[in-house]
Amino acid sequence: MTQFDYSKLSVLIADDFSNFRSTVNSMLQSLGVIDVETAGTSQEAIDWCARRTFDLILCDYNLGAGRTGQHVLEELRHHELISHKTVFIIVSAEASRNIVMSAYDCQPDDYLMKPINTQMLRQRMSRLLAQRQSFSRVYAAMEKGDTTTAMDVLVDMSLEEDRNALSAQKMLGEVFLQEGFYDNAEKLYSKVLEQRQVDWARLGLAKVKQAKGELEMAGAWLEKIIEENPLYLPAYDSLAQNWEKRGENHQWQFTVQKAVDISPMSILRQKKLGEVAQLNNDFSTCVDALRRTVKLGEHSCYGQASNHFQFARVVSLGMERNLDLDAGLAQEALKYLEDAEKWYQLDEAQTNQALLLKGRVFAATGESERAAELLTQAAENMESCEAQLEVHLDQVSVLQSLGKREEAQALLKSLQEMYKGDQDALKKLDAFLDEPASEANRALVATINREGIDFYNKELFDDALSCFEKARKLFPKHIGIQLNIVQAYVGKMKNGQQDRLIANECHACLELVASLIEENNPAYGRYLKLREMASATVEFL
Template sequence: MSRGVDYAKLSVLVADDFSSFRHTVSGMLSSLGVKKIELASNAREAIQCCEHKFFDLILCDYNLGDGRTGQHVLEELRHRGLINRQTLFLIVSAESSRTIVLCAYDCEPDDFLMKPINARMLQQRIERLVRQRDALAPAMRALDAKEHAVAAQVLEQVAGRQTRHAVAAHKMLGTVLLSQGDLDRAEALYTRALEVRQLDWARLGLAQVRQARGDLDLAGEWLQKIVEENPMFLPAYDSLAENWNKRGDKLQEQTAVQKAVEISPLSILRQKYLAIVAQENADLVTAVVAQRRVVKLGRLSCYGAAEDHFHFARLVADAIEQELDLGSDIGTEAINVLKSAKEAYPLEDGAACSMHLLEGRLHALAGRKPAAQESLTEAEALMYEGSEDIVLEVDRVHALFALGDNPRAEALLNDLRVIFADDQRALERLDVFLSEPASASNSALVADINREGINLYNHRQFDEALACFDRARTLFPRHVGIHLNIVQSLVGKLKEMERDQETLDECARALRRAGRLINTEHPQYTRFSRLKAMAHSAMGH
């Protein structure tokens, strides 16, 4: 026993792809008196060891050689519940790049050791961490048992002793109080900590208290100040994104997530978040890039899923339909990503159906009609009558429209509007196909965007109006009124400003897009005809 640590009772796992390092560390541990030591040479072996045994301490190299890293190991162990709060996980690495170090810290190991390490360094870290763990063990056991009041009481006692474990106890106590909505006690704790020193964790906690109380503007100001003064403090970006979300500012929310992703690009969950919020903001280019990273990261992560591949394919198809320039091979890339889902994950009928529908849509958009029809037939063979899976049905409508089978697509849409008449979330998904939204939320959103865009147009702020309408077009690509507002804004710009080729080309594209949605029977056909004539005149035709 050394300085209160009974090494003979510790069970330790050492994971490293170099046998020399494994055996060197094993020797160091043995010299300290550790009796129970197991070795793993890669991520798979490390996880297998934890499936069959509890470890007090895991020393895991960041780069394990087989593709998966120490970060992946820690994520999976936590995700599957193979370790609890009392297992100490240390990442060891020779990597010193900022990206690797920050990504390692982002998964919140108990400590991070830079190679080379020696016996004295190892002993000091182990003893500090084990003593802290033992001091907080009763609280950890209470939290595992969901006895939050007991945990808070224990943590208050540890914090009040003013030992070296007091700061850790304070931090944990603040998190417990926040999670339980005990805002008065949480605020008092963070305020006392800040009276001693301006600690980022206490500043963040106080901002989270204000946010929980609904004081979103003040919380946002505090969070913004934290990230300005400490640009590497990732938890503050996450809270700032949540703050903007609660305030209804999706663009600022995306900015906060993007900054966090730039700092820690290997976080698959944050990349998923970025893809979703960028899609909500009609920023399909950012969404595609983020989702591409999700697919790549998911190959090694426990958080990877077949749906990640499907989401990438949907985003790419949307981008192609929006005529966004993502490279000539983007459609082929998306089809290959779909194929890789089948290789990486077991697909039940619903997932296989999604894959075939998305393949059909992508083939159709590339002009490969026979291949598209074959994929659609395979998908429909897996679907059953009366299916009420709105995601699958929306994929089927997209595939039918891409194939040019508009009568079937329109008939299916009419059926779905009846089936999901009382389901606002389902109606929101159908709105993308409709000339006017069926859901109350999207009807209000379109009205707000149109109001803003028209006001900008009336003030001759044509570029700003176009940005506003273009965002709406991406969200509701078949909304005729929005397409016509874009044409009108481009005509206004061409009339009042010097004509440039980019604006001329965009006006021609806008006319083509609107023309594909309108026939002579459409109620807005007269307006379309008038705008078409005005556009041709403004373009010098």
């Protein structure tokens, strides 16, 4: 093995035990390393990296105060304080399970189990630094954004019969996938799998199929990988994407949930779980996941005020819909809004959002006066600057929650006018409108609706219902869709499928329409007729 000139090496040791720092420091000195810095907290480690670069970082996993080596590595990457040139090793006394799970998520260059000694350290260092040197051309090319050169070098390296070939193959597969060279990626992974069944190559191949749109095949493969290695987290992430692409939102949630159960500390997965649970109207899962997202955010670079805001939004929505909620949730939402102000530097828009969301929570708990005060305060602030759409949408929600329906309608109307040409903005507005304003959503709802009507005409009521319900998820306030659902239920009941559950669903749907529809709406006649038909059918239950 190559002998290194350790005297030119720069190393950072991060550990909350001073004893450990000095032990490792003296080990490094005995190897001839001169340039050593130490950090006792995660923040110190990050500060060091903001000031200068290191060849090697030895970072303890458990850094105290809730922070881990994974947090440090994620933050260093997030703020681009570290490049490929730095070798990052996580050192740990933890059980290897946590480390393996953490390594799946943050991919350090290596990890070392405590207790460590000089010999172990020397061996690992020389191995990793040699590898780093061999890949220096690849890293240099990637840093310049020159992926073509990086790929060329990696192809050459992966064909060599030496110890870098394997790492080169892994990296090449990822670059191929990322750059859209799916056929090359497929060839590479298939070739690896001819030799040995390794999970990373099986996952790679499934990802290729997924990227090519062969979703069912990719999904089946991913499920097989998980069945054989139930703790292989990266496979869950791909499978979740697979269900998402197939529009199977319940399977999607189930998969994210399983990954979260295995590794509950991942803030990004918790956040994803919150999103998908909301899509599925699974309120309690959504609230739990968002709560964890907020809490994990305290120590993570992925913590954001918007997570706190989302918690408040979902809790308010639950109260507005009269869901049977834990009484403490409103207080919790208010607390998180205050935490957002304490933990993050809120810009003007976010400050107004926090005010509006507090107002919405108060409105939902019946404290209309306080809500109105906050609303006025926010509105005054917003006058002085041009507010963003998101802030306005929160404003609409408070107005609605306070029962100021006309003001809310007027605001929505002016927003529609303001964002006339902006399809992305119109899409966001759609969720608040009776009819979609954006072209894409209009087309989408028309297609799904048409499909549903086809099924209805063939008396395939369940298929029709699943189409209409899909459309309803996208546009919860679209009266036409709601009425289609009612009609499908009525059809189903007339066809002899009568039970309490269907009748209840039908009734709930009619009630929702009742709360949305005005007498001057062109669909009002249809609504009355369906209402009559429904009650006629339900009567003989």
